[in-house]
Amino acid sequence: MKARLTERQNQAYEFIRSYMRTHRKPPTLKEIGQALGIRSTNGVFKLLRALETKGYLQREPNAARGLRLADDEADPFALDEGAPTLVVVSRTASDQPEQLRRRPSGYLTVDPYFLRGVMDPETCVIGRAGDDGMNGDGIRKGDFVVIEEAPWNQLRNGELSAFLVGEELLIRRFYFANDRLHLRPADRTYTEETFSPADPRCHVIGRVIALMRRLR
Amino acid sequence: MKARLTERQNQAYEFIRSYMRTHRKPPTLKEIGQALGIRSTNGVFKLLRALETKGYLQREPNAARGLRLADDEADPFALDEGAPTLVVVSRTASDQPEQLRRRPSGYLTVDPYFLRGVMDPETCVIGRAGDDGMNGDGIRKGDFVVIEEAPWNQLRNGELSAFLVGEELLIRRFYFANDRLHLRPADRTYTEETFSPADPRCHVIGRVIALMRRLR
DNA sequence: AAACAGGGTGAAAAGATTTTCACTTTATTG
DNA sequence: CAATAAAGTGAAAATCTTTTCACCCTGTTT
Numbered sequence: 492m493k494a495r496l497t498e499r500q501n502q503a504y505e506f507i508r509s510y511m512r513t514h515r516k517p518p519t520l521k522e523i524g525q526a527l528g529i530r531s532t533n534g535v536f537k538l539l540r541a542l543e544t545k546g547y548l549q550r551e552p553n554a555a556r557g558l559r560l561a562d563d564e565a566d567p568f569a570l571d572e573g574a575p576t577l578v579v580v581s582r583t584a585s586d587q588p589e590q591l592r593r594r595p596s597g598y599l600t601v602d603p604y605f606l607r608g609v610m611d612p613e614t615c616v617i618g619r620a621g622d623d624g625m626n627g628d629g630i631r632k633g634d635f636v637v638i639e640e641a642p643w644n645q646l647r648n649g650e651l652s653a654f655l656v657g658e659e660l661l662i663r664r665f666y667f668a669n670d671r672l673h674l675r676p677a678d679r680t681y682t683e684e685t686f687s688p689a690d691p692r693c694h695v696i697g698r699v700i701a702l703m704r705r706l707r
Numbered sequence: 708m709k710a711r712l713t714e715r716q717n718q719a720y721e722f723i724r725s726y727m728r729t730h731r732k733p734p735t736l737k738e739i740g741q742a743l744g745i746r747s748t749n750g751v752f753k754l755l756r757a758l759e760t761k762g763y764l765q766r767e768p769n770a771a772r773g774l775r776l777a778d779d780e781a782d783p784f785a786l787d788e789g790a791p792t793l794v795v796v797s798r799t800a801s802d803q804p805e806q807l808r809r810r811p812s813g814y815l816t817v818d819p820y821f822l823r824g825v826m827d828p829e830t831c832v833i834g835r836a837g838d839d840g841m842n843g844d845g846i847r848k849g850d851f852v853v854i855e856e857a858p859w860n861q862l863r864n865g866e867l868s869a870f871l872v873g874e875e876l877l878i879r880r881f882y883f884a885n886d887r888l889h890l891r892p893a894d895r896t897y898t899e900e901t902f903s904p905a906d907p908r909c910h911v912i913g914r915v916i917a918l919m920r921r922l923r
Numbered sequence: 924a925a926a927c928a929g930g931g932t933g934a935a936a937a938g939a940t941t942t943t944c945a946c947t948t949t950a951t952t953g
Numbered sequence: 954c955a956a957t958a959a960a961g962t963g964a965a966a967a968t969c970t971t972t973t974c975a976c977c978c979t980g981t982t983t
Contacts (some may be wrong), residue, residue, distance in 0.1 A: 735968065735969080736971065749974090752971075752973090773971085
């Protein structure tokens with residue numbers, strides 16, 4: 492059982508964790524000090540040493556940002572308590588669409604409210620809109636889209652859907668006509684593309700059921 | 708579309724990626740050099756600069772381990788321990804803006820990734836865009852917006868912000884000029900409104916930092 | 924042939940970061 | 954009360970890291 496943390500130590504610990512989440516790397520002593528209002532790096536140094544001896548932190552001596560949380564091995568899927576965590580697929584996965592989930596670029600937690608109607612959250616992935624072709628529908632390049640995986644013959648005409656074409660994840664309205672898949676953009680500056688269902692250049696991922704965007 | 712990587716650049720990129728997985732932080736130039744057999748940090752430096760201009764990497768100048776994979780948006784480390792749950796404010800709260808949180812119409816879980824830069828998730832609430840005044844910026848009526856609460860004098864000019872005006876939650880760009888608050892829509896069909904800072908008809912909630920939309 | 928991009932070497936300069944030192948404050952405790 | 958632990962201040966020293974400079978080598982392009 493780990494030793495109890497003092498209020499101040501807990502603040503430091505919490506800051507480090509939240510910093511690591513957003514920055515993908517540990518903070519420097521100075522950054523921690525700024526966040527907690529400590530002017531001397533030595534003040535921070537002592538806090539960290541305390542956290543280390545209490546077993547909350549591991550430090551790598553003399554290394555810049557040489558911090559690591561002692562218990563950060565958690566499986567992202569293990570802690571679903573209501574909110575499922577979905578794979579964010581990486582753009583470099585386009586060469587092997589079958590292995591979308593194999594090379595995740597990250598994970599995002601999504602409120603179940605946005606997964607309404609989905610039988611199994613495991614059938615969903617998150618991607619990022621690759622262009623501005625759906626600007627007219629309020630979807631911008633870079634937006635995170637929650638996609639329920641589905642083969643093309645399960646998509647309804649006009650349904651907002653996601654496709655892997657070339658290196659890009661395209662969001663389009665899907666139509667099936669004349670034995671061909673039609674990907675219709677909402678913007679006139681983008682042209683409608685059509686593919687035969689068997690065309691390997693176009694991989695259908697599924698329907699888009701939600702959208703998230705970070706604004707800063 | 709991203710430029711192709713050379714063999715060497717790809718090796719560097721892959722090393723950085725695998726290093727980050729195991730170490731939970733980016734490597735130093737020296738560490739990269741050791742892994743690839745490059746004796747001069749300058750050799751590594753040039754590789755990184757190439758990766759940056761080709762869009763595979765982002766660098767933070769002069770910062771130790773100031774690397775970040777461009778294709779690595781959400782948290783790859785899963786330090787998760789439950790995403791914060793925020794209050795969704797009800798539209799009927801407009802009569803008593805001070806008590807926004809008192810009458811929640813619901814709760815939503817938000818991944819910490821979308822709260823970047825927010826010190827305390829408790830300072831955030833969620834509202835729903837009351838009109839289409841920001842259609843031009845890809846925000847539609849009914850969208851869920853995550854708002855970091857802030858008084859008007861802490862908002863920067865041009866910052867996407869949220870206001871309670873009448874019965875509606877308005878999303879607008881905020882400008883302060885001539886001693887008045889200007890709420891500027893992105894759509895011509897809506898007119899810019901201005902208020903004196905003391906005007907009780909306009910209640911400033913804060914800045915909009917993220918957006919979520921259910922699409923079915 | 925000259926010009927250029929990709930990759931490197933070595934060394935040095937410029938910054939960033941971590942550690943150490945000496946001393947202070949506040950609250951708690953035997 | 955004197956002793957101790959937690960938390961800090963300020964400054965300086967010791968290390969790390971990133972950046973810049975000057976040059977070298979090898980293909981490919983012009």
